[in-house]
Amino acid sequence: MSKQSGNISVRAALLLAAAIYYFSIAGTILQADQPEPAANPKIYNINYTDKGFSPKKLKIKSGDSIRWTNKTEMELQLAEGSHPKHTDCKYCPHGNKKGSYILIDSGESYTFKFIGAGATSFHDHLLPGMKMKVIVSE
Numbered sequence: 001m002s003k004q005s006g007n008i009s010v011r012a013a014l015l016l017a018a019a020i021y022y023f024s025i026a027g028t029i030l031q032a033d034q035p036e037p038a039a040n041p042k043i044y045n046i047n048y049t050d051k052g053f054s055p056k057k058l059k060i061k062s063g064d065s066i067r068w069t070n071k072t073e074m075e076l077q078l079a080e081g082s083h084p085k086h087t088d089c090k091y092c093p094h095g096n097k098k099g100s101y102i103l104i105d106s107g108e109s110y111t112f113k114f115i116g117a118g119a120t121s122f123h124d125h126l127l128p129g130m131k132m133k134v135i136v137s138e
């Protein structure tokens with residue numbers, strides 16, 4: 001092996017080491033700057049029938065969504081919080097104006113994404129006995 005080719009392979013090894021170091025540092029910085037991605041956010045289906053919500057209790061993670069589908073012949077007035085005001089809602093998809101709700105017509109669906117841990121409840125504002133619970137973990 002000549003002296004020159006020896007120098008080239010040392011240089012190449014140094015460049016490679018520098019590149020590995022640079023990308024490992026860059027990777028660390030990028031990871032630190034980005035918010036932790038939700039691990040595989042999911043969409044959970046809730047059917048609303050004449051018997052009420054199904055399932056009636058759901059445990060999900062922050063970043064997951066619920067899709068309610070109204071399978072009744074009536075409209076569903078989906079409300080979070082205590083009937084009739086709904087102003088104590090935690091996620092407040094309908095806002096937190098007194099008596100506000102999400103209108104889901106017969107055969108239609110509505111999807112909402114939950115951000116942040118907490119426990120809450122939903123009901124049909126027209127039939128407030130029809131209730132369900134949602135528990136959201138981090």
Ligand SMILES: [Cu+2]
Pocket residue numbers: 079082083084085086123124125126128
């Ligand atoms: Cu209500």
